[in-house]
Amino acid sequence: MHRFFLLPLLALLLIAPAFAQSGETPRARHVVLFLVDDLGWQDISVPHHTEITPFNKRYRTPHAERLAREGLVLRHGYASAPVCTPTRTSIHSGRSPARTHITYWTLYADRDQTRPWKRGDGSSLIAPAWDLNGLGQEDATLARIFSDAGFRTIHAGKAHLGAIGSSGEDPLNLGFDVNIAGHAPGGPGSYYGLHGFRSNGRQGKPGKSVWDVPGLKAYHHHDVYLTEAIAMETCRAVREAARDNKRLFLSFAPYAVHAPIMANKKYLQHYPDLDSKEAAYATMVETVDHALGALLATLLDEGMLKDTLFVYTSDNGGLSAHGRGGERHIHNAPLRSGKGSAYEGGVRVPWIIRWPGVVQQGTVSDEPVISHDLYPTMLAAAGVSLPKDEGRDGVDLAALLRGEDLRREHPLLWHMPHFWGVNGPGIQPYSALRQGNLKLLFFQGDGRIELYDVFVDPGEAQDLATERPAETRRLAQLLAAELQRRGAQSPRLNGGGQPLGVLAALAKMQR
Numbered sequence: 001m002h003r004f005f006l007l008p009l010l011a012l013l014l015i016a017p018a019f020a021q022s023g024e025t026p027r028a029r030h031v032v033l034f035l036v037d038d039l040g041w042q043d044i045s046v047p048h049h050t051e052i053t054p055f056n057k058r059y060r061t062p063h064a065e066r067l068a069r070e071g072l073v074l075r076h077g078y079a080s081a082p083v084c085t086p087t088r089t090s091i092h093s094g095r096s097p098a099r100t101h102i103t104y105w106t107l108y109a110d111r112d113q114t115r116p117w118k119r120g121d122g123s124s125l126i127a128p129a130w131d132l133n134g135l136g137q138e139d140a141t142l143a144r145i146f147s148d149a150g151f152r153t154i155h156a157g158k159a160h161l162g163a164i165g166s167s168g169e170d171p172l173n174l175g176f177d178v179n180i181a182g183h184a185p186g187g188p189g190s191y192y193g194l195h196g197f198r199s200n201g202r203q204g205k206p207g208k209s210v211w212d213v214p215g216l217k218a219y220h221h222h223d224v225y226l227t228e229a230i231a232m233e234t235c236r237a238v239r240e241a242a243r244d245n246k247r248l249f250l251s252f253a254p255y256a257v258h259a260p261i262m263a264n265k266k267y268l269q270h271y272p273d274l275d276s277k278e279a280a281y282a283t284m285v286e287t288v289d290h291a292l293g294a295l296l297a298t299l300l301d302e303g304m305l306k307d308t309l310f311v312y313t314s315d316n317g318g319l320s321a322h323g324r325g326g327e328r329h330i331h332n333a334p335l336r337s338g339k340g341s342a343y344e345g346g347v348r349v350p351w352i353i354r355w356p357g358v359v360q361q362g363t364v365s366d367e368p369v370i371s372h373d374l375y376p377t378m379l380a381a382a383g384v385s386l387p388k389d390e391g392r393d394g395v396d397l398a399a400l401l402r403g404e405d406l407r408r409e410h411p412l413l414w415h416m417p418h419f420w421g422v423n424g425p426g427i428q429p430y431s432a433l434r435q436g437n438l439k440l441l442f443f444q445g446d447g448r449i450e451l452y453d454v455f456v457d458p459g460e461a462q463d464l465a466t467e468r469p470a471e472t473r474r475l476a477q478l479l480a481a482e483l484q485r486r487g488a489q490s491p492r493l494n495g496g497g498q499p500l501g502v503l504a505a506l507a508k509m510q511r
């Protein structure tokens with residue numbers, strides 16, 4: 001008698017794990033990072049402010065609107081840094097720039113692109129000895145871990161994760177199985193296939209330059225926009241992954257909407273009231289949205305979309321200090337300033353997350369999140385073990401995605417001890433943190449501390465540092481502790497010596 005029972009019981013025990021996998025804790029079979037370059041907080045038609053803005057009405061992004069309808073909009077979502085490489089390397093390493101020491105954008109190995117910051121007394125602030133090469137083949141990148149777990153790992157578009165002459169210049173050395181048009185530089189020579197995507201082609205000259213987009217030869221001499229070419233190649237690679245029955249980790253990072261601002265002429269008719277520069281910019285945004293639509297359609301067609309964690313965001317705030325049409329520093333309004341700045345315009349960016357069965361459709365959250373949260377979030381969502389590492393700064397956003405409270409032990413932190421080289425509000429070497437609704441900024445060059453309630457004052461118009469001394473003190477002390485905990489490097493003065501640290505600046509301010 002007992003033998004008859006034993007076999008079915010064993011069979012049940014053996015298949016139990018399969019039930020658990022498809023039970024209450026869903027796992028994303030596929031993970032997609034859709035990382036637009038330099039896309040500002042107001043650069044899409046999905047509202048991220050408490051009200052619909054003129055910019056929301058200007059831009060045409062129906063596919064981003066669909067993502068928002070089917071997912072979660074994070075209105076207080078941030079980039080890890082106000083420029084490209086530190087944010088990108090933070091996403092792929094799970095560490096804040098303060099910890100990676102990749103605190104500025106990279107180009108050539110061992111060459112610093114930082115400009116000195118001129119102080120009021122005539123001396124200059126210079127950058128610390130930071131990691132000039134970016135990520136390398138030794139790093140436990142997202143792609144490396146997903147690849148080791150059997151995923152097809154695809155990078156498409158701008159990489160900008162490692163410098164020319166270092167291993168990280170090639171995404172294939174960072175764990176990607178497929179690389180479509182990605183390399184070290186952070187901008188394309190041209191967006192036009194007719195130019196061969198070359199900067200000399202843009203100027204009507206022969207010859208190569210470092211900014212020439214690699215690959216995509218089949219599109220050269222054709223009237224095709226770079227974002228479209230990258231999207232077509234990506235959709236093909238996604239279909240191949242589906243055909244091979246592979247789980248997918250896709251890093252889709254169009255070079256757009258980074259400079260050079262070049263119109264996709266077929267959409268110019270949509271923007272008759274804008275100046276030529278802003279109209280061109282709007283067509284770049286619209287072209288990215290068409291790429292999003294093509295990618296979503298391909299994932300749906302291949303039966304993958306229902307099992308995909310899809311994250312849409314940007315690597316820094318919108319360009320506003322130069323190169324745009326109209327008045328400067330207001331392209332991210334109501335936020336202050338833009339790319340390169342410590343203020344919200346430099347780091348607050350669109351964030352939309354779609355994950356069927358986990359994220360409730362059409363929801364909005366004001367919980368602050370930051371780019372390097374994506375590393376643990378994506379791995380955990382896919383059920384892939386995270387590497388043992390005490391030095392990770394990102395937190396798994398799973399609770400927030402389920403609609404529950406997110407527990408975060410440490411504040412959001414920014415640290416860029418570099419001057420971007422263009423003048424504008426908040427475009428200075430700085431460190432900052434956000435805890436709750438408050439954001440404390442420390443400008444390293446002149447030892448200035450500012451405090452804002454960015455929940456009620458997203459434009460950072462009213463500095464509360466003098467008015468609320470106890471909170472200023474508490475947050476300045478927290479900033480000092482966080483910088484130390486993460487091993488952040490401080491800038492120096494030319495000719496030797498150190499500028500005031502945040503605690504000394506606090507003491508001077510409150511004596």
Ligand code: CA
Nearest residue numbers: 037038084315
């Ligand atoms: Ca960027």
